[in-house]
Amino acid sequence: MKFGVLQFPGSCDEVDAVEAARNVGDAELIWHRDRDLRGAEAIIVPGGFSYGDYLRAGAIARFSPAMESVIAFARDGGLVLGICNGFQVLCEAHLLPGALLPNVNLRFTSRQVELDVVRGDTAFTRACAAGQRLSIPAKHSWGRYYADEATRRAMDESGQVVLRYAPGHNFNGSVDDIAAVRNDAGNVFGLMPHPEHAVDELIGGSADGLSIFESMRLAVEGTHA
Amino acid sequence: MPETATLPTVDDALALGLTRDEYELVCDKQGRPPNQVELAMYSLLWSEHCAYKHSRKLLRTLPTDGPHVVMGPGENAGAVDVGGGLVCAFKVESHNHPSAVEPFQGAATGVGGILRDIFAIGARPIAVLDSLRFGEPSGARARYLLDGAVSGIAHYGNSIGVPTVGGEVYFEAPYEQNCLVNAMALGLATRERLVRSAATGPGNLIVLFGASTGRDGIGGASVLASAELGGDGEQDRRPTVQVGDPFEEKKLLECSLELLDRRLLVSLQDLGAAGLTSSASEMASKGEVGIDLDVARVPLREPGMEPFEIMVSESQERMLCVVEPQNVEEVMGVCEKWEVGGAAIGTVTDSGRMRVLRDGELVGDMPVRALVDECPLYDLRPEKPAEALYRPGLATVAPDASAGEALLALLSCANLASRRPLFERYDSIVQSRTVRRPQEADAAVLALPDGSALAVSIDCNGRRVAADPYRGTIAAVLECAANLACVGAEPLGTTNNLNFGNPEKPHIAWQLSESVRGLGEACRALDAPIVGGNVSLYNEGATGPIYPTPVIGMVGRMPDARDCAQLGFARAGDEIALVGPFTPSLAASELSKLRGEPLPDGLPEIDLAAAAAAHAVVRDAVRDGELSSAHDIAEGGLAVALAECCVAGGLGATVELAQGDAPGEADAVATALFGEGSGGFVVSGAPEALSGLSAFVSLRRLGTVGGERLAIEVVDGARRTALELTLVDLSAAYSEGLAEFFA
Structure with a gap:
């Protein structure tokens, strides 16, 4: 099982993502100008500030050569995880519904948050149980998830809301406490909190984020079987 | 031509x-x-900034050599050996005047500048800490500078992927016009890549x-x-x-x-x-x-x-x-x-x-x-000022306030209240090394690849330096080393940023030379040589000079990252003890500031050797896993330290204090509760573990961890309840103090 982690100029959490993924498989960086995904079986679009994010978070990165390949990879059913800036990039690329707006407090905010698992049967949460609570840090300025009502209704019907902020933990003001969503096909997933920063109790205060990477491994190795 | x-x-x-x-x-x-x-x-x-023409001669008196030093002053940053073939580069620098003129960009480029110093010697920056000083937050200018500087640091540090793992901020009137923005960075490199x-x-x-x-x-x-x-x-x-x-x-x-x-x-x-x-x-x-x-x-x-x-x-x-x-x-x-x-x-x-x-x-x-x-280098003409340089502020706590009222006032005052509203603005975890995040322990702790860890602290109480530049500076160095001891780390090296007024004035020259004398002595006593630093002079405006502020940054190491302690009480039933040569005094304390009292002329003597010995005992006990918590006693004295341990751990405590040798009738209780001084730690652990420590260091048993309230009794012949406050009240005072300035 091999993860590819995109690296843009301005990525910050890409090495963290590589190290986190290595808990369950192989992982390597993919340079933003490369179209070759080098045999990766799952892609992680990591956190940070791709290309400086001066226009709008993720707005430039979605046009990068590597992202063109990721979009094609996703259309073919490949697993794609977007974390923080990566979530923003996936929304900008329309691989995920909705958009991310500035936090309600209009500030960069860094906090350990608790997330409720809405669905434990997705490619990204199958190592969790529905109703389980995950403790994972979040840190961002533009993390307020928004989708209009019609979109949200459609998302609810097709079970696209995968994680919600636990009561009292939705500091960014996301609509309906939505913390993580997947696409209709179920192979693209994005969230603002950082599971790659919760894979070691010593450093993350919790290792709950590992279950996301472990779920992806199970999903990929399941397709092999 | x-x-x-x-x-x-x-x-x-x-x-x-x-x-x-x-x-x-x-x-x-x-x-x-x-x-x-x-x-x-x-x-x-x-210019002074590039040539250090008023400070170079003094700086030559500082200890710069030691067994761990790989690169000393003179390069873009200093570096110490941290084992495993790795070195840690670190340095602190000021961006005071730019921040006073334009706080957002001034602070942002201060972070940018110190990071470049680190990678200029070939090290990857792994952490930032900052040391900030503003006027009283009741003033609009202080709040403007605070918000701008914090936003600037957050903007730059967060965007570049280097965690801000610690720092400190004080609010004092002498910084009203001339704020201080000092940024410290650490980097890691293999020795041969430097x-x-x-x-x-x-x-x-x-x-x-x-x-x-x-x-x-x-x-x-x-x-x-x-x-x-x-x-x-x-x-x-x-x-x-x-x-x-x-x-x-x-x-x-x-x-x-x-x-x-x-x-x-x-x-x-x-x-x-x-x-x-x-x-x-x-x-x-x-x-x-x-x-x-x-x-x-x-x-x-x-x-x-x-x-x-x-x-x-x-x-x-x-x-x-x-x-x-x-x-x-x-x-x-x-x-x-x-x-x-x-x-x-x-x-x-x-x-x-x-x-x-x-x-x-x-x-x-x-x-x-x-x-x-x-x-040309200039000799200073130091002269101790005949009159006080700084005026006392307005009293906000009455001298006859009850101990409980005083504790709540201290916990919620701008200098002591929870820094969470600031730390939350910064990414403290990127790069996956941060073992202790801000306010979880007295020092930040960063894991190294071989399982060991770095610890780092930055500190300086300028008011104490203003009262006594020599002893106040020793106290600042000891405070940093005590913070390292609390997580189980021993110092490897020190950096400093000497923030002072106009050195051409004899009273500032006196502050500067006394402070550097204390700095050298303390760093020698602690085996924490100075590997680099910066000098920022002319920090004064129409209203006078800033408090002399020799900001100290200290880097230490511990063999096993898993051993580091936390500051909060961890286990009901643990015994609490005061460890170290702690002699509390209200001189230049936070309480005396809140009472509107003038600065004293001089601080009590500090026994450097005894303090260093206590650091070693606490450090070893933490490494051996004998302590559930360790926290050094700083601003606000013993009562505030106990309250911080309670709030951080979510556990109450019942404590009994002997009034001891606190002089004077009226202030004896206040001195025992809120007096400040170097060398004291509040630790908790199993009774047997604490008994073991008492063979090596002065140790006074204070009480036990548990319950929902902090109760302190003072015994002076009779037994009197000094204060009793619920965790809820303590937490509220502590968490709301600064929050209103970030609303």
């Missing part, structure tokens, strides 16, 4: 910050009056890479950093503040480290204060060579820039390196990969001269030694 239309006059030199005598000396060194380019360059390199800044090898090329050069930050080092702040000229000075771009710096950082990984550079230097002028001249001076620079080859942001403007511009996110000619193409290739501009702008020569050309035409020619090493 072709001259610009007219030669500058002595008046021009004065306007640039040189004295009449210095101007004459420049003429001597040149053998003729300097032209505009030369005068601009001399005025910067001979690079120095000396230019060597005549014929080698000088390559400038990074951002293009514009008109921002002209005269930052001389006009801004080396003079007092004026009353109303601040708007005019705004163009002297640089504008930062963290994305550019992130690329520059990765590009620099890749160039070093590929072994393409002979030497590397960042461009900071005084831009190309100081970086090129200092590289030439260190390598004892000359450098020819052609300003026509410098990529510019705007057309029509004069040679002197190009030479003194402080545009951010630029580096200068020396490259062997055959490697230039590969260097440009790496720059292209990271989308960083690069241009060969000059050559190393054997002339010993700094020559500036424009399209081959000579426009400036100076001996490197004169520029860099022959600025």
Whole structure:
């Protein structure tokens, strides 16, 4: 099982993502100008500030050569995880519904948050149980998830809301406490909190984020079987 | 040499910050009056900021050697050996005057500058801490500066992917006009990857890479950093503040480290204060060579820039390196990969001269030694002031306030309240090393690849230094070392940023020399040599000088990251003890400030050896896993330390204090509860573990952990309840103190 982690100029959490993924498989960086995904079986679009994010978070990165390949990879059913800036990039690329707006407090905010698992049967949460609570840090300025009502209704019907902020933990003001969503096909997933920063109790205060990477491994190795 | 239309006059030199005598000396060194380019360059390199002309002699008295020191003062940053083939580079620097003029960009570029210092020696930046000082937060200016500076630090640090793992902030009236923004950074490198800044090898090329050069930050080092702040000229000075771009710096950082990984550079230097002028001249001076620079080859942001403007511009996110000619193409290739501009702008020569050309035409020619090493150094004329320099503030706590009222007032005061509203603005976890996040322990703890860990702390209580520059500085060094001991780390090295007023005034000279004396003594006693630092003088305005503020940053190491302790109580039933040679006094304490009392003349004596011995005992006990928690006693004294342990751990405590040797009737209880001093720790653990400690250090049993409230009884013949407060009340006071300023 091999993860590819995109690296843009301005990525910050890409090495963290590589190290986190290595808990369950192989992982390597993919340079933003490369179209070759080098045999990766799952892609992680990591956190940070791709290309400086001066226009709008993720707005430039979605046009990068590597992202063109990721979009094609996703259309073919490949697993794609977007974390923080990566979530923003996936929304900008329309691989995920909705958009991310500035936090309600209009500030960069860094906090350990608790997330409720809405669905434990997705490619990204199958190592969790529905109703389980995950403790994972979040840190961002533009993390307020928004989708209009019609979109949200459609998302609810097709079970696209995968994680919600636990009561009292939705500091960014996301609509309906939505913390993580997947696409209709179920192979693209994005969230603002950082599971790659919760894979070691010593450093993350919790290792709950590992279950996301472990779920992806199970999903990929399941397709092999 | 072709001259610009007219030669500058002595008046021009004065306007640039040189004295009449210095101007004459420049003429001597040149053998003729300097032209505009030369005068601009001399005025910067001979400024206090670049030449340390009032502090260099004092700094020579500091200990800079030790078994762990790999790189001492003089390079872009110092470095200590941390084992496993790795070194830790670290340094603190100030960006005070820029932040006082434009807090967001001033603070942001302060972070950018200190990060460049770290990667200029080949280390990857792994952490930032900051030390901030503002006026009382009741004032609008202090709140404006606070919000701007914190936003600037967050903007730059978060965007570049280096965690902000700690820091400190104090609010005191003397910083009202002249705030302090000091930023410290740490980096990691393998020992063989470290690079120095000396230019060597005549014929080698000088390559400038990074951002293009514009008109921002002209005269930052001389006009801004080396003079007092004026009353109303601040708007005019705004163009002297640089504008930062963290994305550019992130690329520059990765590009620099890749160039070093590929072994393409002979030497590397960042461009900071005084831009190309100081970086090129200092590289030439260190390598004892000359450098020819052609300003026509410098990529510019705007057309029509004069040679002197190009030479003194402080545009951010630029580096200068020396490259062997055959490697230039590969260097440009790496720059292209990271989308960083690069241009060969000059050559190393054997002339010993700094020559500036424009399209081959000579426009400036100076001996490197004169520029860099022959600025006159001045002796200070220290004189202890006959009268108090600082006025007491307004009383907010009555002398007869109950102990409970005083504790709540202290917990919610701006200097002691929870820093969470600030720390939440910063990414403290990127790079996956942060074992203890801000406020979880007394020091930040960063895991290393071999399972060991670094610990780092930054501190200085300027009010105590103002009361007694010598002992106050010792106390600041001890505070840092105590913070390291609480997580189980021993000091490896120290950095410092000496923030003082105008050293040409005898009372400031006295503060500075007394403080440096204390700094040297304390660092010697703790085996924590000084590996680098910075001096920021002229921190005063119309209302007087700042509190003398020698900010201390200390880096330590512990063998096993898993052993580090926390500050909060961890287990009901644990016994609580006060460890160390702690003699509380209300002199210059937080409580005496809240009571509106004047600063005392002098602090009680400090037993450095006894304090250092107590640090060692606490450190070893933490490493051996004998303690559930460890927290040093600082502002607000024992009662505040206990309250912090309760709030952080979510557990109450029942404590009994002997009134002990606290002098005086009325204040005896207050002194026992809120008196301050060095050397004391509040620790908790199993009773047997604490008994074991008492063989090695003075240890007083205080009580037990548990319940929902902090209850403190004072025993002086009779037994009296001094205070009893619920965790809810303590937490509310503690968490709301600063929050309102960030609402």
